[in-house]
Amino acid sequence: MEAESMKLLAAAIAIGAGALGPGLGIGMLGYGAMQALGRNPEARGPIMTNMILAIAFCEAIAIYALIVSIMLIFIA
């Protein structure tokens, strides 16, 4: 295969496979947060703060994959 088509394919695979893990992770975080909120609605503040924080960590991994994909398309 030529380099051009390989680059496009690599960009697609990078973001496709790279978004799997964080998608699952954020879903699990939301699940945990909803459960905790259901059990104890008064602790809404700390639960939401910690959930947003953990989601940020998780999403950063997806952003790394997106950066690799953008670099493949626009720079390489």
Added chain:
Amino acid sequence: MSIKRLWSRIGRWPRIGIIALACFGLIAVGRLYFGTAQPHVNLPPEQLWHAGGFPITNTMLASWFTIVVLGVLCYFATRRMELVPRGLQNVMEALVEGLANFVDSVAGKENGRKFFPVLATIFIFVLANAWLSMLPGFMSIGLVHEAEGHTAIVPFFRGANTDVNVPLALALVSFVFVEYWGFKANGFRSYASKFVNVSRSVGGVKKLLRGRFKQGVGGMLGGIIDIFVGFVEFISELIRVVSFTFRLFGNMTAGEILIFSLIFLLPWMAVIPFYGLELFLGFIQALIFCGLSLVFVVMAVSSHSEH
């Protein structure tokens, strides 16, 4: 029947549907028959001119614009300060108070007062950069030139967060801030022993020299693990800089590319919800940058309570 009578006879939702369909049809016709080329996205920020050997990029111009806007806002908010705030002073006080409550809720009142300036600066700077880049004129007003067979534009202003240097600088500021407070609150030896933990291995060597062979070797093996764990801790502190940088840079650049592509794909219609998404994302990224720095500095300050 006349058009006016027909129009007044159908209900509200069919009217909205017809107007939407007309807009969509107009834009589709424009796209099909009067189409323009897709814009070319350039990741590194374009340099506009050189000032004494130092290149001035369009993201630098945008960050200066942010600084000017923030300065003007704060000047007018504090010009005639009253005890019961009204108008612009009220808005700025609400912003500062909201941030102070956020910082205090995680760090406690006295530590919160010490951490507040740097964290609030980071938050307001990232937020202002992100939201001001949504103004019309950013990325659209610039020099047009021909490049590689299609027209390219060198914009005069580009969102400052899309240049990797701005998130990198903020991440380095946050790193130095966390380490400074870690050293200051725990003392130099105590905080440094989190990274360079030789106490157990030195103790093991001492026991070995005194003749207690088994305890000495056990201490030395435990000491090797401690040194390795300390090293990994140090690496994870450094990786935070990379993580902060690419989180902010990736989010902002992806949003900018998305809006840029959508504007040319289906003009005026498809991009509206994504503008809302980009505003929301700018706020969330500012909050996350500030919130993560806050959590790390709280962890660094209270790190040696159990050791």
